[in-house]
Amino acid sequence: MDPKIREVSQIFERFKAAFVRKDFDTCNNLLSQLKVMLTAFKSLPPLFEETPNAVHELTLARDIYEHAVVLSVKIEDQDAFERDFFQLKPYYTDARGRIPPSPQEYPILGLNLLRLLVQNRIAEFHTELELLSPSALENPCIKHAVELEQSFMEGAYNRVLSARQTVPHETYVYFMDLLAKTVRDEIAGCSEKAYDSLSVNDAQKMLLFSSEKELHEYIKEEHPEWEIKNGFVFFQRAKESIPQKEIPSLQLINQTLSYARELERIV
Amino acid sequence: MTQDVEMKEQQPAPSNSVTSTSPSTFQHLKDIAALIETGAYTREARRIVKAIRWTIQLRKKLNASLLSSFLNFALVPGSEVHSRLSLYIPKEDEHDMEVDIATSATQAPTKHSVPELEIYCYLLILIFLIDEKRYNEAKACSSASIARVKNLNRRTTDVLASRLYFYYSLSYELTGDLAEIRGTLLALHRTATLRHDELGQETLLNLLLRNYLHYNLYDQAEKLRSKAPRFEAHSNQQFCRYLFYLGKIRTIQLEYTDAKESLLQAARKAPVSALGFRILCNKWAVIVRLLLGEIPERTVFMQKGMEKALRPYFELTNAVRIGDLELFKTVAEKFSSTFSSDRTNNLIVRLRHNVIRTGLRNISISYSRISLADIAKKLRLDSANPVADAESIVSKAIRDGAIDATLDHANGWMISKETGDIYSTNEPQIAFNSRIAFCLNMHNEAVRALRFPPNSHKEKESAEKRRERQQQEQELAKHIAEEDDDEF
Incomplete structure (x- = not known):
């Protein structure tokens, strides 16, 4: 075996051992070493040179990046997740014909979809979705994320929350927890518009708080304009639009002048 | 996806080339060759555009013997290009055209090697190979032609080159190897940008977008599109394609309002003969409008030649309009094969939420x-x-x-x-304003789109004036010549 590959494999083994021990600091250090060493392999993206060890190197590198992505979830670092995922992606797309597919592919792609959903990057979510084949959409990991997005768009937040119990993969829990926070903000935003008032009890239930104290804290921090009186939460209804009595004169003058100018050009 | 490939140049109104029925197709080709030559010498790309338009008309009549005699006429027999191109033409039924070959041999003893003509021969052979469905040979031929074009830096070849790029990409698409040529196309686009070849840039940008979208690489496509230089469109066909691709990208990225605008404009601007392209535009436009919460009018689905193709989308619209989830599900399942071949399946999944919205709106209107x-x-x-x-x-x-x-x-x-009285708000005024703005904009664009043939104003000068001017020019030339002499 090529000495370079052997060296990388050895460090990777140490990385995996540390990973099982949940010694994430060591993992991080080893990972940076690994990433630097991977740059020496010419068969990896973007060069894709046809070296004799290409298949081995590609598989090894893909394995390393897959672990890197999972590690970033464990240490709850979303930026690292994004970076590692983008480094991993070419192995799934461009190297598809060169190496056998990875069993981790769909869980990781689903994880990425979930991340985009949590960060409310819906446009990118759909862009990624277009890249998946119809058979991939049937995969439970992907399907989970797709259904979440639908429920989220519809406003069926209960379904989003209950989906936490049915996560297809243990790494998903982290993002599901984040999603619960996003959902709470959404519900708060919707309730504000939809209700005149809610009893404190109902509000607490609806916003998924376990105690009244938490609700009070949340309102103080996020929505200071809400008013709590006689066991009811009153939402300020200032946003109501009263039929406008005033004529927007300046705007009208501007428009009329621009019509005159355009007409002059035509005549 | 392949439907819009064949968006051909619009057939020009019957011109002198059609009215003269007697000359053979070969004579036409010779006319075209002459046209290209004058175009090359006078550096007028306009003539070459005309030449290509004539060629498209002849497309159906091309055959092997005709092409080989044309090659003999246009290129030096025995030269490298000639022998290479001849390889692609099958050697059969040579007798039919013997007369023509004989005449061409006597007619054209002076051999011209204008690069434009050489490129044109490549183009002709390429079209022929694609029509004959010999895609692998077409691939080889187009690659060779692209290699040749790369080394030419002449503005008059731009028009021909842009057609070549198109057939180059088409031949690779037909064999399903689009990913292979992405690098080459990017390099060509870069070269075209450096040479200020705007038509080439336009064509190549579209081919690249098509290439990316073929593999659903919307991210890359959008990045390229937003970074590539933009300018006034040169070719209507290319502009339509660009709008269509832009509309698709924006639909995927949920910018429905902009997407609708691009798609509708693409459908409107496309030539009437490009039916497949217009159908595709309409399909996407219907979905985007549904996603926006609009219900497309019935007339959209009743356009000539489109009723059948748009049928699934019509039923889908119906389901959304009623706001019936069950009906929506049945329609989506019934036509799922159509939707997946149109690659609109994911968009239709997004529609579910609109169906619920419409249903809810109906309920809220009917019940207090x-x-x-x-x-x-x-x-x-x-x-x-x-x-x-x-x-x-x-x-x-x-x-x-x-x-x-x-x-x-x-x-x-x-x-x-x-529901309050809408006329007590500023809403109607805003709507009115946006319509006025649209009309004024339309007028301005129409004025800008008017084209004046170059030098048309000069033709009006009288014969006398022309003589005067020529005399002046001659005198000026003499002066310059004298000055030149003085310097020695």
Whole structure:
């Protein structure tokens, strides 16, 4: 075996051992070493040179990046997740014909979809979705994320929350927890518009708080304009639009002048 | 996806080339060759554009013997290009055209090696190979031609080159190897940008977008599109394609308003003969409008030649209009093969949420007060906790402005608000303003699009004046010549 590959494999083994021990600091250090060493392999993206060890190197590198992505979830670092995922992606797309597919592919792609959903990057979510084949959409990991997005768009937040119990993969829990926070903000935003008032009890239930104290804290921090009186939460209804009595004169003058100018050009 | 490939140049109105029926196709080709030559010498790309338009008309009549005699006429027999191109032409039925070959041999003893003509020969052979469905040879031929074009830096070849790029990409698409040429296309686009070859840039940008979208690489396509230089469109066909691709990208990225604008404009600007392209534009436009919450008019689906192709989309629209989830599901399943071949399946999944919205809007208009349980029943929400689902769906719809209502949690009902008189607001004025702006903009664009043939104003000068001017020019030339002499 090529000495370079052997060296990388050895460090990777140490990385995996540390990973099982949940010694994430060591993992991080080893990972940076690994990433630097991977740059020496010419068969990896973007060069894709046809070296004799290409298949081995590609598989090894893909394995390393897959672990890197999972590690970033464990240490709850979303930026690292994004970076590692983008480094991993070419192995799934461009190297598809060169190496056998990875069993981790769909869980990781689903994880990425979930991340985009949590960060409310819906446009990118759909862009990624277009890249998946119809058979991939049937995969439970992907399907989970797709259904979440639908429920989220519809406003069926209960379904989003209950989906936490049915996560297809243990790494998903982290993002599901984040999603619960996003959902709470959404519900708060919707309730504000939809209700005149809610009893404190109902509000607490609806916003998924376990105690009244938490609700009070949340309102103080996020929505200071809400008013709590006689066991009811009153939402300020200032946003109501009263039929406008005033004529927007300046705007009208501007428009009329621009019509005159355009007409002059035509005549 | 392949339908819009064949968006051909619009057939020009019967011109002198059609009215003269007697000359053979070969004579036409010779005319075209002459046209290209004058175009090359006078550096007028306009003539070459005309030449290509004539060629497209001849497309159906091309055959092997005709092409080989044309090659003999246009290129030096025995030269490298000649022998290479001849390889692609099958050697059969040579007798038919013997007369023509004989005449051409006597007619053209002076051999011209204008590079434009050489490129044109490549183009002709390439079209022929594609029409004959010999795609692998077409691939080889187009690659060779691209290698040749790369080394030429003449503005007059731009028009021919842009056609070549198109057939180059087409031949690779037909064999399913589009990914292979992405690097080459990018390099060509870069070269075209450096040479200020705007038509080439336009064509190549479209081919690249097509290439990316073929593999659903919307991210890359959008990045390229937003970074590539933009300028006034040179070719209507290319501009239509660009709009279509832009519309697709924007649809995927949920910018529906912009997407609708691009797609509708693409459908409107496309030539009438490009039916497949217009159908595709309409399909996408229908979905985008549905996603926006609009219901396309019935006339959209009744356009000539499109009724059948748009049928699935018509039924889909119907389901969304009624707001019936069950019907929507049946339609989506019934036509799922059509939708997946149009690659609109994912978009249709997105529509589910619009179906619910429309249903909800209908309910809120008809009832002033309705219980959440009834709403859940009417919307046919099949879930574990329909009332809670209905409540959160309604509250989101209220926040998004889809319906105007309030919720009463304690009693579990929804109260619709009286719709106020819209004419007491500024709404009508705003709508009126946007329409006026549209009309004025349309007029301005029409004025800008007017084309004046170059030098047309000069033809009006009288014969006398022309003589005068020529005399002046001659004198000037003499002066310059004398000055030159002085310098020695």
